[in-house]
Amino acid sequence: MNLTNFNTKEEFFVDMQRCIGCKACEMACAECETNGQQTLISVNYVDRSSTIQTTVQVCMHCEDPVCANVCPADAISQDEFGVVHTASTERCIGCSNCVMACPFGVPKKVEEYDLMMKCTMCYDRTSVGKKPMCATVCPSGALFYGTREQIEEMRPNSTPINNFIFGQEKVKTKVNIMMPKGSTELRIY
Amino acid sequence: MKDKTFNGKALFVATLVSILTIVLVFYGSRELQNFDAALVTYLFGTVFAFFGIVYRYTVWLQRPPTWMYFKRSIKFLFTGKIFAHLWFLGKESVQNILLQKFIYPRSKWRWFAHFCIALGCLSAFAITIPLTFGWIHFTLAPNSISIYEAHFFGFKMMDFQINSFLAFLIFHALNWSSWLVIIGSVYYLRRRLTNPGLIATQTFEGDLLPLILLIAISVTGLCLTYSYQFMKGFAYDFLAVIHAVTVIMFLIWIPFGKFFHIIQRPAQIGAHIYKQEGIKKGMAVCPHTGEEFATKLHIEDLKIVTSQLGFDFTLEDGSSHLDLSPEGKRSRLAQAHLKARSQGGNLFG
Numbered sequence: 001m002n003l004t005n006f007n008t009k010e011e012f013f014v015d016m017q018r019c020i021g022c023k024a025c026e027m028a029c030a031e032c033e034t035n036g037q038q039t040l041i042s043v044n045y046v047d048r049s050s051t052i053q054t055t056v057q058v059c060m061h062c063e064d065p066v067c068a069n070v071c072p073a074d075a076i077s078q079d080e081f082g083v084v085h086t087a088s089t090e091r092c093i094g095c096s097n098c099v100m101a102c103p104f105g106v107p108k109k110v111e112e113y114d115l116m117m118k119c120t121m122c123y124d125r126t127s128v129g130k131k132p133m134c135a136t137v138c139p140s141g142a143l144f145y146g147t148r149e150q151i152e153e154m155r156p157n158s159t160p161i162n163n164f165i166f167g168q169e170k171v172k173t174k175v176n177i178m179m180p181k182g183s184t185e186l187r188i189y
Numbered sequence: 190m191k192d193k194t195f196n197g198k199a200l201f202v203a204t205l206v207s208i209l210t211i212v213l214v215f216y217g218s219r220e221l222q223n224f225d226a227a228l229v230t231y232l233f234g235t236v237f238a239f240f241g242i243v244y245r246y247t248v249w250l251q252r253p254p255t256w257m258y259f260k261r262s263i264k265f266l267f268t269g270k271i272f273a274h275l276w277f278l279g280k281e282s283v284q285n286i287l288l289q290k291f292i293y294p295r296s297k298w299r300w301f302a303h304f305c306i307a308l309g310c311l312s313a314f315a316i317t318i319p320l321t322f323g324w325i326h327f328t329l330a331p332n333s334i335s336i337y338e339a340h341f342f343g344f345k346m347m348d349f350q351i352n353s354f355l356a357f358l359i360f361h362a363l364n365w366s367s368w369l370v371i372i373g374s375v376y377y378l379r380r381r382l383t384n385p386g387l388i389a390t391q392t393f394e395g396d397l398l399p400l401i402l403l404i405a406i407s408v409t410g411l412c413l414t415y416s417y418q419f420m421k422g423f424a425y426d427f428l429a430v431i432h433a434v435t436v437i438m439f440l441i442w443i444p445f446g447k448f449f450h451i452i453q454r455p456a457q458i459g460a461h462i463y464k465q466e467g468i469k470k471g472m473a474v475c476p477h478t479g480e481e482f483a484t485k486l487h488i489e490d491l492k493i494v495t496s497q498l499g500f501d502f503t504l505e506d507g508s509s510h511l512d513l514s515p516e517g518k519r520s521r522l523a524q525a526h527l528k529a530r531s532q533g534g535n536l537f538g
Contacts (some may be wrong), residue, residue, distance in 0.1 A: 004389075016523050017530050018537060033386035036295075046520045046527075047477075055523030069498045070491065072254040072460075073453055085390060090450040094291070095460035097254055100483050100491055103502065104522060105515030114291040114457065124389035158538030164522075166510040168501035177526065180533025188510070188525045 004127035006081045012121065012135065013151045013160050014058060015178035018142035019043065021054030025134035025143060032133050033124040034086065040108060040119045041134050056142050058134060059084060059106045059119035060164075061174035067098035067107055067118070075116070082174040083123060087116040103166045103188075121175075157181050164188060199247035206243045207236055210322075218323025219343040231321045234437035241444025242452055249453075253497040257490050262459035265466040277465070281458040291457075302376035306403065309369030310451070316362055364414055367407035374403045399447045405435040463487075476508070477517030488512065 023043050030039040046053040065084045068076035075091035076098060078084045087098070087107075094114035098107045107118040122132035135145035144151060151160060160176035163185040170185075177186060214232065218224040249255055266274045284290045289307060293300040319325040319341070330336035330348055337356065338348045349355045358365075378400045381387050391397065409432035416425045442448060467484030475482050492511055495502060502510035513521060530536050 015538070016526055033384070034390060036386065042515075042519055044516050044519060046523045053523065053527065055519055055526075057519045057522070066495065066498075066500055069500070070254045070494055072252065072258045073456060074249070074252075089295075090447060091453060093453070093457040093460045095258065095463070096483065096487070097491060097494070099515060100487060101495060101511065102515070103510055103518060105513075105518035107515075112294040115295075120390070124386050127389050155538050157535055166502050167504040169510070178538055179526075179529055180535065180538065183529065183533070186522075186525055186529060188522055189504070 004081075005129045006083075006127050007129050008081065009147050010126075010131070010145060011148060011151075011160075012058065012061075012132070012175040013144045013146075013178055014056070014175060015142050015144075015155075015158070016055045016057075018140045019054045019056040020140045020142075021045070021052075022139060024137045024139060025056060028133035028137040029119070032120075032122045034120045034122065035117065038108075038110060038117055040086075040117055042105070042108075056134075056138075057104060057106060058132075058143065058175060059121065060104050060162075060171075061121060063172045063174070066101045066103060066171075070097040070101040072097060083121050083126075084118075085123065086118045086120050089115060092116050103164070103169070103171055151178070159183050161185055196244075196248045196251070198251065199244045202247045203240045203244035207240045210236055210239050214322045214324075217342050218326075221323065223326040223340070223343065224323035225320070225326070228321045230433055230437060231317070231440075234440035235318060235321055238440040238443045241441065242449070245444045245449060246452060253494045255456075257494050258456065258459050258463060261466075261486075261490070262462045265462050274462070277462065278458060281461055282455075285457055285461075286454060298376065299380075302373040304373070305369040306373035306377070309366040309373065309407070310403075313363060313366040313370070316366070361414065364411055367411045370403050370407045371411075374400045374407070378404070395447060399442070402435060402439050402442070406432070406439055409435055473512070475512070475514035475517040477513055477520050480514065482514035482516075 021043055025041050026039045026043055029035065029041040030037050032040075040059075042057045043054060045051075046055050061078075061082055061084045063082065065076065065078060068078060068084060071087070071092075072095060073091045073093045075087040075093075076084060077088070092115050094109060094116065096109045096116065098116055098118075099109050107116050109116050122130075122134075126132060131145040132143075135143045138144070141154075144154070148160070151158075155178055157180070158178040159181050161179045161183050162173045162176045164171045164173065164177075165185055165187040179186060214224070215221060250259055266278065289300065289303055292303050316325075324342055326340050328338050328340065330338050335351050336348050337351050339346050339359075349359070378397070381391055381396060381400070387396070409428055412428045413425065413432060416423055416428055439448070443451075463486075464484065467486035471485045472481035473483050473485045473488045474480065488511055492502075492509055495511065504510060510518065510521075527536075530538070
């Protein structure tokens, strides 16, 4: 990648229990210059028939990204900061392997473009020291971008974790999820 | 990602193709009778490009996801209603390779510019490669000083009057290609220099250099014509060398950089065939949302591919996390998070 001012001290912290489903992040996401007016963050009801719970999902930027591994066209790259970039337009063949393989359900296939697009952690902003669009507008603190010290001060009863267990698979990510104090991992059943 | 740096199979296939190319050059030019020795540097560049392209393509095909798509597409294509499948292949090739229609919804100007570059490059390949190989050559018709004949592999294909409009179009064919490439490349260069999203993610060697190279090839190529037509051959030798350098740089860069997408793009048709055939075999239903979200074939193949790549998403009950749709996965994650938060006694921490 080009020379950047990516602030390696700042990290992404997600707490989906705080999501109120307002979709402000969706609107903000579409403003990200790397997205071309597409909103790539996902807000959805968890189980609409039984609860009003909503969840928000940004790309978790896995250390060994499944999406990039399953891409038959080598269209997804990871940079030196661990940011997993969206599919390169010239390579992506729109097969949706990444969409179906991502354990977090992040990549989106834009059918009319025949192209996969995903969150790049607002690389146009974070590469110059700014915060991602979604984190700047989230009113409930479900999405926070800042230093570890800041989040510890704000959420003294929580611990950020970045280890996830999907059956037999352990996935380590760059993005953290806020869990009860002392947690080390999140197991998805 | 786990990559190897040397691949024996690819080396073998690439060497074989390179040798075959040289053999075809020898016989296609009627044992070098029709070979233009002035183009020998271009020949070396082209053979190297062929070697590199085939090497990389073979390495690429061996990756589990690529091989799965390749294997399935070829099988679907030649099983059952073969003519209907070939018709689909032809239709897709025109729409996606020739017209690149998938770019149009992204922006009509981007499509237009890309179409110009693609048409310019493909027409230039179609002209220069056979010329360099000595497969095409022109001669005066016997007993005539005004009729030109075009030969392919030593066989006469057509003839035309030297001063005709057709002759003007044929002799300047590469100039038309150059103008198309310049129009498209300048548009994309402007876009890359002004679009903040692209500025943030592009690299010089990956994104800007290819455009600069395309413009350099086209401008120096046009200069050759303008030199002998309007400037009495001024600086012709110098321009010829500069043009050769830019073209050879382009050729040897094809296997390594952005231009490789020209070779990769037909895989998109494979993905379309795969999806179409998959739909016929039935859709997968997400156990969380209860809705169809992908073909069963895709999900089952993905389980094989992820396993080959060293990932195992098998859950305790024997099902797979990959059985869930993207929305289902996000919801299950949120449910697991809620459960952990509830057990922690504090929903918001």
